[in-house]
Amino acid sequence: MHANMNKENITAAKVDESNVRITRARAKALGLSGGIFPPSKPSLEQDQKHVLTSNFKRAAADENKASMITSAGIKHxxxxxxxxxxxxxxxxxxxxxxxxxxxxxxxxxxxxxxxxxxxxxxxxxxxxxxxxxxxxxxxxxxxxxxxxxxxxEISLPVTLEEQEPAEKSMSYNIREYGLADQLPLVQASTKPAGLQSDQKKEDMVWERSGTSNGLDIVDIDSNLMDPQLCSLYAPDIYSNTSVAELECRPATDYMEKLQQDISPSMRGILIDWLVEVSEEYKLVPDTLYLTVNLIDRFLSKNYIEKTKLQLLGVTCMLIASKYEEICAPRVEEFCVITDNTYMRGEVLKLESQVLNFLHFQLSVPTTKTFLRRFIQAAQASYKLPTVELEFLANYLAELTLLEYNFLKFLPSLIAAAAVFLARWTLDQSEHPWNPTLEHYTSYNASELKTTILALEDLQMNTNGCSLNAIREKYRQQKFKCVATRTSPQPIVSLFENHDS
Known part of the structure; x- marks a missing residue:
């Protein structure tokens, strides 16, 4: 009796547990291998999978049946x-x-x-x-x-390369014709009176090419290995730069026609002081040249009082520093350098006026721009480059920044004259001008005569100018003391022999 009851109780307990989730451990413990509980029902997901499989087989067997599986609502x-x-x-x-x-x-x-x-x-x-x-x-x-x-179609580009000789020559001379088309626009612009070299300059700019075709002309753009020289593009760059220098020039007579409260000597004192400022902050030479260019361009059309001239100077140097320098001095530093004569707000206000007047045209060629190119051409005649030539040419070019009268000369003309006089100062045994320099500067010796004679007067300081910032700068040993170098023989003798 007890055995039967125990058997029934065990069976009842197993039946009651049939509604509980059965794990493998529970099934093993309860001994379900005997088939006491019915198999669990398949899930709805398994039913759908079976339906999908059967429908897929029927659809693959019969081409005329629809490919829509209606039982699951899925398109196959x-x-x-x-x-x-x-x-x-x-x-x-x-x-x-x-x-x-x-x-x-x-x-x-x-x-x-x-x-x-x-x-x-x-x-x-x-x-x-x-x-x-x-x-x-x-x-x-x-x-x-x-x-x-x-x-x-793949073979088409090969046939297109077979151009006529005339087409090839046109493609090779794109720079020449493109620059010649721009020249009439430049010629139409207003030129200062008394500038005789402008027409010759315009006529010769487009004639320069990247290769040397004349007598003993050295190709200074043959070094394609140095990326800093931009040898592949240098001829085009300097051809366009020669045209651009005619467009962004200051007036040569603004002191006489517009400015009543300042004089050329005041301008010279300002620039001499700015040279000291540039040395104090170790600014690059391009910053100084651009500063002077901005000052003269602004004064060409804007009247200014002498009490604001120094403010204009520091403001233009601030603009030039932002354009040329990697780390430009702060506005407050330019205020301090003026002994706080001007406040930060005044500098920023004038900065806005200058930039808007110039229409933010700061990419202008200066004497320093051409000087790099012309010194490279001058060094081509030496077996080894000489740093004295570079320092001396830079010294002579910077002297012209002080002189208001040099505004009548083009920056490229001043650069060529500086190279000419520097070569003559260092060596009187041969003529300082050669076909290579004439080719790359587009000036011959006779065209440089007036500028060279005026530059020699600056070198000899025949007028007794007391502004010594540039002279003191180039008396330093790091510049090989080139400010102390002078020619033992006047350069005018060279032109007299040449004229005779």
Missing amino acids: KRRAVLGDVTNVLCENSDANCIHASKTQAIEQDRRGRAKKNTGVVVGVTPEISPVEEDAKTKLAEELSKIRMAESH
């Missing part, structure tokens, strides 16, 4: 059959449909290889109808035509 794409249908439709389509069929066939082949590699077996392969066979044949023919057309 039959890739192989759709590919064939697309090929049939291409029978009356254009090249776009052919391209789509080609892409689909490649995709189908790729997927077929992927299935083969992963071991997936495709159940049923639909038979190819005669219409589909004809479409595939026609597709193959059209594809071959496309390949032939593509090969023809």
Whole structure:
């Protein structure tokens, strides 16, 4: 009796636990291997998977059945059959449909290889109808035509390179013709009176080329290995720079016509002081040259009182420093350098006025711009470059910044004259001008005569100028004391011999 009851209790307990989730551990403990509980029902997800599998097999077996699986509401794409249908439709389509069929066939082949590699077996392969066979044949023919057309297009650039000699010469001389087209616009601009070298300058700028074709002309742009020299573009750069110097020039007579409260000597004192400021803050030479250019361009059209002249000077140096320097001095530093004569607000206000008046045109060629090019041409005649020539030419060019009368000379003319006089000062055994310099400066010796004689007076300080900032700067040993060098023989004798 007790045995039967125990057996029934165990069975009842097992039946009650049938509604509880059965784990493997519980099943083993309860001994379910005897089949007491019925198998658990499959989940809804498994039912859907079985339905999808059966429907997919039926759809693959019968081509005329729809590819929509109604039981699960999911649309299944039959890739192989759709590919064939697309090929049939291409029978009356254009090249776009052919391209789509080609892409689909490649995709189908790729997927077929992927299935083969992963071991997936495709159940049923639909038979190819005669219409589909004809479409595939026609597709193959059209594809071959496309390949032939593509090969023809690939060969087209080769035929285009075979230009006529006239076309080649035109493409090689684009710089020459392009620059010549710009010259009439420059000639139409207003030029200062008494400037005789402008017309000659305009006539000779476009004649310069990147290669040397004359007597003993050294090609200074042949060093393509140094990226700092920009050898490939240097001829074009300096040809356009020679044109630009005619456009951004200050007036040469603004002191007489506009300014009533300041004088050329006041201007010289200001610039001499700015040279000391540039040395104090270790500014690059380009900053000093651009500062003077901005001052003269602003004074050419704007009246200013002498009490504001120093404010204009520090403001223009602030603008030039922002343009040229890596780390420009702060506004407060320029205020301190004036012993706080001007406040920060005054400097910023005038800065805005100057920039707006100049229309923010700060990329202007100065004497220093041309001096780099001309010194490079001058060094070509030496076996080894000489730093004395570079320092002396820079010294002579900076002396002209103090002189209001030198505004009538073009920056390139001053640079060429500085190189000429520097070569003569260092060596009187040969003529300082040669075909290479004449080629790259576009000036001959006779055109430089007036500028060279005026520059020699500055070098000898014949007027007894007391402004010594530049002279003291170039008396230093780091500049080889070039400010103390003078020529034992006056340079005018060179021109007298040449004229005779």
